Amino acid sequence: MNKYMKQSNLILLLVLCISGVSIAQSSHPHVHNRAIEFPDIPGYMTMKCDLHMHTVLSDGSVWPNIRIQEALRDGLDAVSITDHLEYQPHGDDIPHPDRNRSYQLAKQAAEGEDLIVINGAEITRAMPPGHANAIFLEDANKLNQDDVMEVFREAKRQGAFVFWNHPNWTSQQEDGVASLKELHLQLLSEGLLNGIEIVNGDTYSDEALQIALDHNLTMLGNSDIHGLIDWQYDVPHGGHRPVTLVFASEKSEESLKEAFEQRRSVVWFNNTLVGKAEFLTPLIEKSLKVTRQGNSVVQSLLIENQSDADYILENLSAYTLHDHASVIILKAHETTRIQVKLLQERSTFDLRFKVLNAFTEPDQHPEISMTVE
Ligand SMILES: [Zn+2]
Ligand SMILES: [Zn+2]
Numbered sequence: 001m002n003k004y005m006k007q008s009n010l011i012l013l014l015v016l017c018i019s020g021v022s023i024a025q026s027s028h029p030h031v032h033n034r035a036i037e038f039p040d041i042p043g044y045m046t047m048k049c050d051l052h053m054h055t056v057l058s059d060g061s062v063w064p065n066i067r068i069q070e071a072l073r074d075g076l077d078a079v080s081i082t083d084h085l086e087y088q089p090h091g092d093d094i095p096h097p098d099r100n101r102s103y104q105l106a107k108q109a110a111e112g113e114d115l116i117v118i119n120g121a122e123i124t125r126a127m128p129p130g131h132a133n134a135i136f137l138e139d140a141n142k143l144n145q146d147d148v149m150e151v152f153r154e155a156k157r158q159g160a161f162v163f164w165n166h167p168n169w170t171s172q173q174e175d176g177v178a179s180l181k182e183l184h185l186q187l188l189s190e191g192l193l194n195g196i197e198i199v200n201g202d203t204y205s206d207e208a209l210q211i212a213l214d215h216n217l218t219m220l221g222n223s224d225i226h227g228l229i230d231w232q233y234d235v236p237h238g239g240h241r242p243v244t245l246v247f248a249s250e251k252s253e254e255s256l257k258e259a260f261e262q263r264r265s266v267v268w269f270n271n272t273l274v275g276k277a278e279f280l281t282p283l284i285e286k287s288l289k290v291t292r293q294g295n296s297v298v299q300s301l302l303i304e305n306q307s308d309a310d311y312i313l314e315n316l317s318a319y320t321l322h323d324h325a326s327v328i329i330l331k332a333h334e335t336t337r338i339q340v341k342l343l344q345e346r347s348t349f350d351l352r353f354k355v356l357n358a359f360t361e362p363d364q365h366p367e368i369s370m371t372v373e
Helices: 003-018 064-073 101-109 148-157 183-189 207-215 229-233 252-263 277-287
Strands: 047-051 078-081 116-124 131-134 161-164 196-201 218-222 244-248 265-269 272-275 288-293 298-305 311-315 327-330 334-343 350-353 365-373
Touching: 003 148, 003 350, 064 101, 078 101, 078 288, 101 116, 116 148, 116 252, 116 311, 116 350, 148 161, 148 183, 161 218, 161 252, 196 288, 207 218, 218 272, 229 272, 244 252, 265 277, 272 277, 277 288, 288 365, 298 365, 327 334
Parallel strands: 047 078, 078 116, 161 196, 196 218
Antiparallel strands: 047 244, 116 131, 131 161, 218 244, 244 265, 265 272, 288 298, 298 334, 311 327, 311 350, 350 365
């Protein structure tokens, strides 16, 4: 944008203000940077995490410090670089016998920043069990052994949190339908598998979500980035990487680990939220601030959406709307006016909506309520 354009925009804004056009009356774009934004929920801080990414120390294309720079730009709270333990295609050019090295380099790159870097690695095997990430590791080198059950047992000995990666990956599961094999059941029975990716990169799995619900596993959504976040997710044009939103008591590694173990997470990808209603519902309700305009039978309300999600809501209230059909869209970081036909003046009333771009289980949407006073 050149200097002349900036000036003309400023003049336009002044004209609008002087002429009494109230910007709050209509939906208006809020100047918003690329940082991923969701509110805290009662009792917990909402931590934005990407726990699956690669560097040149396995099959990625960048040095670990670039992963940290990307995470800072995206406003993440925690990351784990999870280079493959058993797959080192750049090994001849970049030999590194220490499997903790990408963690150490990332940790150095994040020094002085408000970003938690977690030691992690990707256990990289044929299906079953396929790939799994172990995070909160003490020493990734000790996972470099042949017997796959022993690898998972060693991760557990170190107190790691372990999740099944991309169970829907068509290279290992031709039909894309995540399904538990005998070996997974054994891992589950020994308590060696604690979570599952229901989102990996740009793929989503309803079946993985069902497995998470059936076996009480933590739901995760991660980028599994190998190239650049900006290119993969078209960030300059409003795209975003998938993240796992984790609800922690405080911003610390210990607190995050406790939150993962207690399965307090919601997955955010492609303008869709997935998680249990006990976390999803307060997250969406806290995203929305409703303000009443005056007091009338056809009541105007302003709903400010303070999150990154464009919420698609279906009206379940006792009242119909005057300016919308039964589906409304509340755009991210914008204020939307709705008019509610109350049939008589009411000092207080409740609205209820189904959130169509959120899921608590396959084909099930959470419901939110708003009390207007
Ligand atoms: Zn993998
Ligand atoms: Zn991976």
